Every structure is written in C-alpha cells, then in structure tokens.
Amino acid sequence: MSDTPIQAGANKERPLSPHLMIYKPIPTMVMSILHRITGAALYFGTILVAWWLIATASGAGSFETAAWFFGSFLGRLILFAYTFALMHHMLGGIKHLVQDTGAGLEKDFTTQMAKLHPIASGVLTILIWIIGYVVR
Amino acid sequence: MANQNDMRTPLSRVRGLGSAKDGTEHFWRQRLTAIANIPLMLFFIWTIISLNGVGYEQTVAYLSSPFVAIVMLMVIGAGIYHMKLGMQVIIEDYVHGAAGKALLVANSFFAIVIGATCAFAILKLGFGG
Numbered sequence: 001m002s003d004t005p006i007q008a009g010a011n012k013e014r015p016l017s018p019h020l021m022i023y024k025p026i027p028t029m030v031m032s033i034l035h036r037i038t039g040a041a042l043y044f045g046t047i048l049v050a051w052w053l054i055a056t057a058s059g060a061g062s063f064e065t066a067a068w069f070f071g072s073f074l075g076r077l078i079l080f081a082y083t084f085a086l087m088h089h090m091l092g093g094i095k096h097l098v099q100d101t102g103a104g105l106e107k108d109f110t111t112q113m114a115k116l117h118p119i120a121s122g123v124l125t126i127l128i129w130i131i132g133y134v135v136r
Numbered sequence: 137m138a139n140q141n142d143m144r145t146p147l148s149r150v151r152g153l154g155s156a157k158d159g160t161e162h163f164w165r166q167r168l169t170a171i172a173n174i175p176l177m178l179f180f181i182w183t184i185i186s187l188n189g190v191g192y193e194q195t196v197a198y199l200s201s202p203f204v205a206i207v208m209l210m211v212i213g214a215g216i217y218h219m220k221l222g223m224q225v226i227i228e229d230y231v232h233g234a235a236g237k238a239l240l241v242a243n244s245f246f247a248i249v250i251g252a253t254c255a256f257a258i259l260k261l262g263f264g265g
Contacts, residue, residue, distance in 0.1 A: 039222045039226075040223065040226060042219060043222070043223050046250045047250065050253040050257075053199075053258060053261075054253055054254075056192075056195055056196060056257065056261065057256070057257035057258075057260040057261050063192045063195065067192075083181075086177060086181070090173075093170050093173070093174075096170070097167065097170060097171065128185070132184075135188070
C-alpha cells in the first residue's frame with residue numbers, strides 16, 4: 001500500500017473496462033439503468049405504504065395525519081412520481097419476462113421498445129391519475 | 137459426456153447448485169414474484185384509487201373486507217420479497233467486502249420490518265381493528 005511513484009503511475013494508467021461514464025448513453029442502456037433506479041425508489045417507497053397502513057390501523061387521528069400528508073401538494077407529487085416508478089418498473093419487468101423466453105431481442109426492436117418505454121410509462125401514469133380523479 | 141476441463145464431481149454437476157450453493161433459486165424467485173406482482177400491483181393501484189379522498193370510516197371498512205385483506209397480504213408478501221431480492225442484487229453489484237455484508241443484513245432486516253408492519257396493520261384491520 002506504499003505510495004511509490006511506480007505504483008501510483010501504474011494505478012493511473014491501468015486500463016479500465018468501459019463503464020457508465022465511458023459509454024455514450026443509448027435508449028436500452030438508459031432504460032436498464034432506470035429499471036434499477038425505479039426499483040430502488042419503490043423499495044424505499046414501501047415506508048410510505050407501511051406508514052399509511054399502520055396509521056389506518058392505529059385510529060382516526062393517525063389516519064388523518066397520513067391522509068393530510070398524502071393529500072398535500074408534496075404528498076401528491078411523491079405519489080405521482082411513485083406511480084410513474086411503478087409503471088416504469090412494471091413495463092420493464094414485463095419486457096424482461098418476455099426476453100427470458102428468448103423473444104424480442106433483435107437490436108432495432110429493443111431500441112424501439114426502449115424509446116417507447118418512458119412514453120408508455122408516462123401515459124399509464126397520467127391515465128391512472130385521471131381515473132383516480134374521475135372515480136372520486 | 138463430461139467436459140475434460142470440468143473439475144466438478146458428477147454429484148456437483150447433477151445438483152447444479154454452483155459455488156453459491158443455491159443454483160438458480162434467486163433468479164427463479166425474482167421471476168415468480170415478478171409475475172405475481174403484475175396483477176397484485178394493479179389491485180393495489182385500484183385500492184388506492186378507490187380510497188382517494190375517502191374518510192377514515194370508509195377506508196377501514198374497505199380494508200377490513202376479507203377479500204381485500206387477503207389480497208393485500210399477498211401484495212405485501214410478493215412485493216416485499218421481490219424488492220428484497222432486487223436490492224440484494226444492487227448491493228452485491230456495487231458494494232464489496234464488510235460494508236456489502238452489512239448492507240445485505242440491513243436489506244433483510246428492512247424487508248422484514250416493513251413486511252411485519254404492513255402485515256400486522258392489514259390483519260388488525262381485517263379482524264375488525
């Protein structure tokens with residue numbers, strides 16, 4: 001672990017395999033990364049689900065506090081983003097299930113699907129929120 | 137015929153569990169919970185939509201119906217197991233050594249704490265608060 005010039009130089013010049021910062025972003029790659037990010041977001045979002053459920057089970061007072069938060073502007077913003085994350089992750093997951101069978105792996109097709117992916121996620125998210133307000 | 141370069145014993149080949157000793161179990165459970173999550177999460181979204189702007193009494197009444205309570209338990213079970221497996225892969229990919237091990241423990245604990253909390257709430261509401 002000594003900092004001899006030879007070692008320091010070797011570390012600097014040692015070639016690295018290409019990674020996120022080196023590759024030019026392409027649609028399939030960006031959607032793959034977003035699948036992971038939305039998965040992680042949904043992971044921490046379960047804290048809100050647990051809070052909502054336990055607040056409801058605890059009584060009217062704690063329910064009202066949770067309902068106030070989720071009904072606030074910030075609460076709705078978080079829920080909207082959470083809906084998008086869920087839709088994006090679900091569509092990505094369905095894509096993975098299809099690809100597990102060996103289907104739909106042609107280069108141009110995967111790129112087209114990757115470009116459509118965020119649009120479809122957005123449309124589904126907005127649709128869910130429209131239904132949410134219409135049904136109310 | 138066995139590959140001459142294959143150092144594994146015949147028993148090891150037959151078991152097909154690999155060096156991590158659990159074979160394709162992680163992959164399989166990830167896919168199983170993924171398939172389950174499609175209808176379950178759509179049900180969850182519908183539940184939230186149905187309860188949008190609804191007061192305390194109605195929310196409790198809705199969540200205490202046996203059908204809703206049973207499906208909500210499955211939403212929580214499949215969802216949390218799926219996310220635990222997913223976060224495990226993220227940790228294994230990016231965090232190595234002792235810190236990685238600590239995070240894997242934290243990941244399991246997080247999943248169990250969230251799961252126990254949600255399950256208790258659903259059961260309490262299901263059995264009539």
